[in-house]
Every structure is written in structure tokens, then in C-alpha cells.
Amino acid sequence: MSKIKLDEVDHQILDMLIDNTRTPFTDIAKKLLISAGTVHVRVKKMEDAGIIKGSSLTLDYVKLGYAFIAYVGIFLEKTHQTKFVMERLNEIPNITVAHITTGKFNIFCKVRAKNTKHAKEIIFMIDDIEGVSRTETMISLEESINDKKRLMHSIFNELN
Amino acid sequence: MSKIKLDEVDHQILDMLIDNTRTPFTDIAKKLLISAGTVHVRVKKMEDAGIIKGSSLTLDYVKLGYAFIAYVGIFLEKTHQTKFVMERLNEIPNITVAHITTGKFNIFCKVRAKNTKHAKEIIFMIDDIEGVSRTETMISLEESINDKKRLMHSIFNELN
Amino acid sequence: MSKIKLDEVDHQILDMLIDNTRTPFTDIAKKLLISAGTVHVRVKKMEDAGIIKGSSLTLDYVKLGYAFIAYVGIFLEKTHQTKFVMERLNEIPNITVAHITTGKFNIFCKVRAKNTKHAKEIIFMIDDIEGVSRTETMISLEESINDKKRLMHSIFNELN
Amino acid sequence: MSKIKLDEVDHQILDMLIDNTRTPFTDIAKKLLISAGTVHVRVKKMEDAGIIKGSSLTLDYVKLGYAFIAYVGIFLEKTHQTKFVMERLNEIPNITVAHITTGKFNIFCKVRAKNTKHAKEIIFMIDDIEGVSRTETMISLEESINDKKRLMHSIFNELN
């Protein structure tokens, strides 16, 4: 698990982009007292190394009508079906996260739905995947934290 | 929970930005056969309405040395401590997601750590928050899906 | 547990009223070939015996904006608080049913709410009752059966 | 889930009927200082809108010899059997309520029986439905609250 070496400058660039991916490189350059070309080179280097995998918008799910979040634990009939089931889960866009886990579940996933009725339909789709033996669902009453930026800033500080 | 009305054009703009937030507005304009100004206005409108809350980089946690993911279920002593505990959790950057849930836990959160030892330290920090009675931890053996773009595309398609 | 003796006529009267409490006694009398006075006497007798405790409308909760149903299991700190807690639960109108139970819960109750957010508020009210140690919630995805008439008809048939 | 608009008068009518469905419309009219015809029209309107689905007697189950209440959680073999099993459950009159639920059970239902022996027979009937994999039963030691009128009054007050 070899760590990519990021220096102080890389960190400062990431620290600015993590909050707003559209920050112009010239703004970054000005703030760090380096050339825009350097910013470009550094970002390119981190993209090539696979550290930066892309960028995405943070949208408001509730305003888009997706206010319902459920965590679904999946029991498989046999473990060797894990890969097959994972591929089926990947075809359901409402499953935004899925893990292979220890503990009582084989797979644990996060579902975003419009409401109770919609959640039921998605859970039924999961239940009907070949190899799925049973599911258990936990409903979120409120998503109080969903923020990876705090972690990122903490990682960048630590790496200096 | 009034839905913001997004038209076909809004959707197409979001559909392009969701994959790459740095796509120049001129590229979007060219593709949609509209003016760059219109793109700008539409994006501004969706930002003002709170639909677009921001943008962020997708980084590779493993390459940054954070390969360990755990889900921690928290039992509180009393529910009225929920808000207080949530604020304490918010001070721990390794907790990237936290929900108030139904079922046996009061709060359910996601922890990213470097390794087993680091995870132990974070879990101990959670356990020592005033009001936390007990925690149960589930370790991820592999994060197979972590992708909100599929859902977003599906939402935009549906809204048309 | 002495059973009240209901004869064939009582049964037929109940069988008609159970489906529509507003059925005029004259209609019942005509159908059963008895006098309306007899119907009145019989109903009065069953009311006095406490068999008929009253009547109520069957309303559509969903149309009234109450689409969310949860079952909440309550753990008490000590059993002698059962009566006290039950009185507090009785002050929350959204709790339509509550039982003292065997198994892992001390009290098990049914909650009707408008949505997830409303349910959270009610669950928090329950959690904050003095003597309540912890709760566990199970969400209904669909109320498929809610019908006591089938049982009533079955009882009346059996009693003949 | 569009809410039917009920005005102050509708509410007052419901508020009186909820406590006694046989209250003569002339009594209601007198109390509300409106005509009996208006009461009739309003009730008809609410029946047509499906808000009032009917009326029913409140009978004393214990006096009828049905003192035993159990909640039965049902595990299905596969979720797509839900509809089929629900239809079978609907044929057992002792099952007065049944929900599709989240959590560990697929279906959760309420059973009213005469005594332990009778409950055993009903549970065995459920267990033998095709598609039912297993059941878990929780016995009620006392039904302390069973009252939807408090909720109804609260809803009517709120709607004003």
C-alpha cells in the first residue's frame, strides 16, 4: 500500500480544489505564489497517479425529491455469489454505496429513494436478485453528516 | 417538500457537470446549441435554489493511505443527547457520514481510517463522547460501489 | 373469563352493524323478521353488558396526510414504571396502540406519523419519557391488512 | 399524496361522528348551527373522496372470549412471495393487521386468539403457508392502549 509522496504545494492545491473544483488555476497560482503552469503540472501528476479520480457536483437530494435513505444488509446464499450480486446491485442506480462486510451481513449497501413506497420497490428488487437469501433494512431518520471535506483537509494537514 | 422544476436544458447541463465539474461552460453551450451565458444563468439559478450545493474532488482514499472503512452503530444513553453527540462526531474528521436511524442504533456512522490500530483509536474517541453508552462496529472488507453519479443520471432522466 | 351468551338473533344484529353502524334498526328488523323494538332492546343489552363499547368511523389515514407507520419497542429502566410510562404514552395521540409484551421489549406500540421527520419527533418524545431506557423502531413499508370485520364475522358465526 | 382540503365545518362533523357514528345528523346540525342537509352533503362529500371509508362497532374482544393477542414476525423465503402470502394471511380472520416491514421481518402481523392453544393453531397455519420460511412470536400481556380517536381529534384540530 505504497503512499504517493505529496509535498506541501500539492497539498495546498488539493486543499483549495476540494472546496471548489472550479477554482481557476490562475487563482490558485496567485495565492500560492507559483505559476499557473505549475498548478497544471501538479494536478496532472496527481490525476495520472490516480490520486485525483475526478470531480463531482454536490447536489441536494431532498430538493431533487430523494428524501429517503435506507441502509440494507444483504445475506447471500453462498459467498461465491458476491461478485455476481455486486454486479446486479450496480445496475440499480439508487444504490449509491455497497460494501462487502464482516459481521452478520455479506453485503451492506446504502439506498436513496423518494419515499417509503419507492424504498419498498428497491428493497424488493434487491431481494429478488439471484443468490440473495434475505435482507434487513435500517431507515435513516436524518442524515446529519455527509462530508468528506473535513477528512480530506485533515489528511492534507497530516501529510505535510 | 416542494420539488424545484428543472427543464430539459437544466438536466442536460447537470448531466455533463456531474461527470466533470470543470467542463468549460462554452463546451456545454456548444453541445446543447445554446449560449454560454444561458449555461451560466441556469447554473446560477440552480445554485441559488440550493440544488447545486457545491463541487468536490473524488480522491483515491487507498492511495492516500486510508484503506480501512468501518460502520459504527452508536447507542446513546438518552435521545435528547443526539444533537450534542452529533456535534462531537462532527469534530472527528474521519467520520464522513452520520445518520440518526431507526432500528437498534440511535446513530449510525461511517469511519475512514488508515488501519486497524487507527480505527481502534477513532472508535475509542466515539465511545468516550459524553452520552454515548455503547458502540458496535462492522468492518468493510471491500468498498465495491461508491458512486452517486448513476443515481444522478437516473434522476435527471426521470425528471424530463 | 365468563363469556356473555349471545343467541342467533344477537349475532345477526352484530353482523349487520359491524359492516355499517348507521344501518337503521328498522332495516335490521325487516331483514330478521323481528320488531325494531327488539333490535333496540338487544343492542341496549349488549351495550350494557359492555360487549358493544361504541362505534367509530374508518377514515383513510393516507388521505389525511398520515402515511407513515412505525412500530416502536420500548425498554424500560424498571418494570414498576410501566404504568407511569403508559400514561405518558397515552398523552401522545400518534400512539394508537400500546401493549405490555413478553420478549425483549417491555412495551410495544404503534405510531402513525406524517413522514420520516415527524416520526423522528414522536420517537424522540417517547425516548425522553422518564423511565424509558431505549427504543427500537421498525418501519412499515405498507399496511396490507387492517380489518377487524373478518374476525368479528368469524366470531359471530362460531358463537351460533 | 395530495391532501383533501377539509374546512372547519367538516372537521367539527368528523369530530362528533368519530366518537359516536350513530349521532343523528339533526343533532350535529343543531350543534353546529347549520342545516341537516348540509351535514348530509358534507358527509357524502367525504365518503366520495374516500376520507370516510366506513364505520364499525368497537366490541370488547375479551368479553367475546378473545383475550389473547400475539404479534407474529414472518420471514419469507423470497420477497416476490409477499403478495401471495398476504392473500393467504387475509384468509385467516384472526389476523387483524398485517404490514410489510423493514428490519428483520418481511411481514409483521397481529393475531387475536382465544388462548394459548388457539394461538398455537393460528401460528401453525401461518407457518404452513407456502413461501413462509419461519416466524417469531411476541405475546401481549396487556393491551393498554387501542384508541385511534385521540389521533383523529388531533388531526382535525391541526387541520383547522
Added chain:
Amino acid sequence: MSKIKLDEVDHQILDMLIDNTRTPFTDIAKKLLISAGTVHVRVKKMEDAGIIKGSSLTLDYVKLGYAFIAYVGIFLEKTHQTKFVMERLNEIPNITVAHITTGKFNIFCKVRAKNTKHAKEIIFMIDDIEGVSRTETMISLEESINDKKRLMHSIFNELN
């Protein structure tokens, strides 16, 4: 569930026999100031009514080399196998008690064995009965109370 009417004299006879079944009827008669014939008639009457089903020695299991007690919960594949499995359990003499139960088990039984190794053999015999899906075992560390006489005396006192 009609109760047999036992009078004061019946009770006093049972109260003496429950402690020592070999108490001569003449001793009982002398103590109660009735004739030995009366004692005989009364005992015969209670035997005929099925109240007295027999008598048995209370032996010391530990001294007989049976120091190990386990409670075994049995999950069946389908409930209709209950009778069949019960008959198989009845062929294993080490199972001294077996119940059909509510809760998570279908059948719950008590096993007396010589030691851990012996218990394992008996549990394996149970597990291998056709229709048994799984078992869960709870080991007794000490049998602190095993005494039905306190209950009997309490019943006889109450019946007076």
C-alpha cells in the same frame, strides 16, 4: 378448562403427600382426624379425576453422574414437522422436558448429560433429526432451584 373442586380435606391430604408420597394413609387420617378409608377414597377420587397422575422419586442427578444440564432451542424447517420431531425427541431419554414455544425457537428442550462430550453427542442427535434446521444451546452453570413443592403448597393454600 374446568377446575376440579378440591375441598379443605383434599388439600390437606395433598399437602402431606406432596412432601412424602409414602406417608401411610393411617398417619394422614390420624393427623386430619378422619378415617383411613376416607383418605383412601379421596386419593382415589383425585387419581380418577386425573389430578394425581402418579408419583416419582426425587433422585440426585449429580450423584448419578449426570451433572451437565443444557437448554437447547430448536429451529424447524417447517412447523408441520413439529409433531414428528417431538416424537423423535421423545426417543432420547436425556431430553427430560420439551416445549413448543413462541419467540425465535420452534421447540425448546432441557437436556441432562454426563459432561461436555456427552452433551455434544446428544445435541448432535437432535441436530440430525429430519426436519431440524438448526439448534442453539445454553449451558447451565448451576441448577439453583428445582422444586415444584413450593408451587403445590401455594396452590393448595389458595384453593381453600
Added chain:
Amino acid sequence: MSKIKLDEVDHQILDMLIDNTRTPFTDIAKKLLISAGTVHVRVKKMEDAGIIKGSSLTLDYVKLGYAFIAYVGIFLEKTHQTKFVMERLNEIPNITVAHITTGKFNIFCKVRAKNTKHAKEIIFMIDDIEGVSRTETMISLEESINDKKRLMHSIFNELN
């Protein structure tokens, strides 16, 4: 755990007494072709050794109005209260068996009651013992086996 040595004759005596404790010693003697004195001596020896601890009637609980059986698992606040709680349990005659156990409960006991309501009162008495933190109850739907004679005969056969 030194086993008392029982010879063939002891065994045959126990085998007859276990089925009917009132079998006259002369009958036993005749059957075994030994003297009644020998029977007396042997029984006395087994009583002195503590193998025979007494005798008791087998009564029909249902006919005595005690048709309800529950198993209650007890969680203590601290283990050192075990002895104290056991003494309190011993004062409740309806608790006919109690064990210190492994697994999730500290103490596991059997309760015989008249009906659901009576069971509730006894469970509440247990819950209110100082040191008892919580209880979980499992109801018996049918006591299908309650027979220690099969085990006894099996032990006696094996000892030969």
C-alpha cells in the same frame, strides 16, 4: 464427582419405585426374589447416600388451573447479586426451576401461572427484585414432554 456404586439389585428397586413410589416393599421383594428387609436396607442405604432425595406426586397442572408456562431470562446488574436474587426468586413459588446460565442471560427460570394476566404479575415481581436489570420472556405454547422417568430408566440400565 465420585459415583455411588449401585449394583443390579439397587437398580431393579429404583426401576420399580421410579414408576410408583408407593409400591409396597413386599411386592418389590417378591418380584426380585429377595426379602423385604433387603429392600428396606437398600432403599435406606440410597437415602443415606443422598441418591434418593425424596418422593413427590405428579399432579396435573392444567387441571389445577395452572395452564400457562413461561421461561424467563434474567439480566442482572452485577453478577455478585446472583445469590441474593436467587433467594428472592426462591420466595416466589411459581418459579419451579432456576439456573445460573452461560449465554446472554445470568439466570434462566421457569414460571407456572394461571394465565397471561397472572404471568404478567409474576414477571413484574421478578423485574422488581433489587439487582435485576431486565428480563426476556418466552411463552410455552404446549409442554409436550415433561418426563424424567425415561432418563432414570436409561441411567439404571447403563449402570448395570
Added chain:
Amino acid sequence: MSKIKLDEVDHQILDMLIDNTRTPFTDIAKKLLISAGTVHVRVKKMEDAGIIKGSSLTLDYVKLGYAFIAYVGIFLEKTHQTKFVMERLNEIPNITVAHITTGKFNIFCKVRAKNTKHAKEIIFMIDDIEGVSRTETMISLEESINDKKRLMHSIFNELN
């Protein structure tokens, strides 16, 4: 379960060897004021009796790159597969301990792996053994005690 009689001298020999198996017999002899031949004879006697089954190095797993410990509970389809499954487990060297257990698992084993990914592979190997129905895994965050010497010293002291 006949105990081998070990005298004071045997104990003192074991007490020295348990801490360092390579202690020369002459050193032991000198310390105990006996001849080296006697030490040899005593050790040979304990080896022949099977008390000493061998010796082994205590190596540092972490330094060898095996820092990950998991406990895996195994549910079998049927108990009679226990022996077969145990033989398959024995072919996986990362399983250092395996027990047949009471409670919810049929088999309970300890796994040493290099990291999360490696643990996943081993758990999948276990899951895919014929007869294994399901597994549940508990991850060790730190092995704080792993020391049989304290017990051995305590046994030897007690045996004197």
C-alpha cells in the same frame, strides 16, 4: 478423566521448561539438587504419558507480516457435516484454532491474516466449503493477552 499424578519435582521441571524449553537439563538438575539423569527420566515419563506433547517457538506474528486477527463463527447446514468441515478447515493454515461450540455457531475459529484483503480471501474460502451455510466475523482490534504460561504456572502450583 483420570489425572496423571505429578509430584513436586515434576512440577518444578515443567515450571522451568515452560519459560524456556531449551533450558539445559543440567541447569535444571543443578537448581533442583537432583541428577541430570533424573530430569531426563521425568521429562521422558511426562512425554510418554502425553502430558508434554511437544514444544514450539513463540514468534512475533506482526513482525512476520500477519497483523490481522479475526474470529469467524460458522453455521453449518447440518451438524453431521461437522467432521467433514473441520477437515477442510484444517487444510487452511491461517485457521490456528477451531472449536465445536454451543450457542449460535456450530464451529468457531480464529484466523490470522496479513490484512483486510487477505482476511476476505480466507473468509471466502471458509464460506465456500461444502456444508457451510453462513459465517459471521468479528475483527480483533488488538490482541492484548496471548499467554498460556500464567495458566501453566498456576496449574503446577495448585498440583503441589
Added chain:
Amino acid sequence: MSKIKLDEVDHQILDMLIDNTRTPFTDIAKKLLISAGTVHVRVKKMEDAGIIKGSSLTLDYVKLGYAFIAYVGIFLEKTHQTKFVMERLNEIPNITVAHITTGKFNIFCKVRAKNTKHAKEIIFMIDDIEGVSRTETMISLEESINDKKRLMHSIFNELN
């Protein structure tokens, strides 16, 4: 977690010592065609690096009268007591292994005892440690695998 580099020769030495720690170095030297001095130097190097932490006898617990194995899961009142409780556990020699774990327990440990009664005493000692809130015990019915040599050989082979 830097791995010590072990070469082919180190491995072959460990491979022989792991099976019998008393193998004379001259025997090892002869087999590997190296000098006894080299063996000595290599072993010394691995001891200094902490790879070899010592050696120990493998004794037969059953023959020593310790036939009873239990796994005890410990719930703490608060996590910050972990270190304190671990030190208390370390004073009980019958606890041969103890882990800080994820999942429902805070600490999970292995207990070796003489029999059920002895196990009860040890479990009570654990339960009475300050900070221990509750324990759950799982009894081993048979220790089928207890062998770290397979793993060691596998590690040595892999390192080549």
C-alpha cells in the same frame, strides 16, 4: 509495519525449530550443510529482532485436568476502562487469550477451566471487575484445531 527480511536459511532453521525447539543446533547445521555457529548466529539475530520471542512446551490441558474451554465476550461500561480491565484480566491465569474487538463485545477472551463449576467461578470473577457491565459466554464442546505450526510453515514457505 516493516517486515524483517528472512532468507532461505533463516526459514529452514525456523522450520525445524518450530516442530521441536530442543533440536540441537548441530543437527540443524548438519542438515542444512552449514556450521553450527551460523545456526547460532542466525537464531540470535532473529531473537534480537524480536521475531523469536521465546519457546514453550505444548502440554495436554485435558490430562492436566483442564478440559473446559469457554469464550467470554465482555461489555464494558465505558471504553476508556479497556486498559484497566485488561490488566485485571491479566491477573486471572485462566484467561489465556484476550482481544479488543469490533462487533458487539468490547473485549473477547478465552478461558480454560476444570469444569462447569470452575468456569462459573472464573466468569463471576470477570463479571465483578470494576468497569465490566455484562458478559456473554460460549462453551466449547470440543477443541478440534489448536495448531499454529501449519501457519508458521506456510509463512516460511511464502517468504522464500
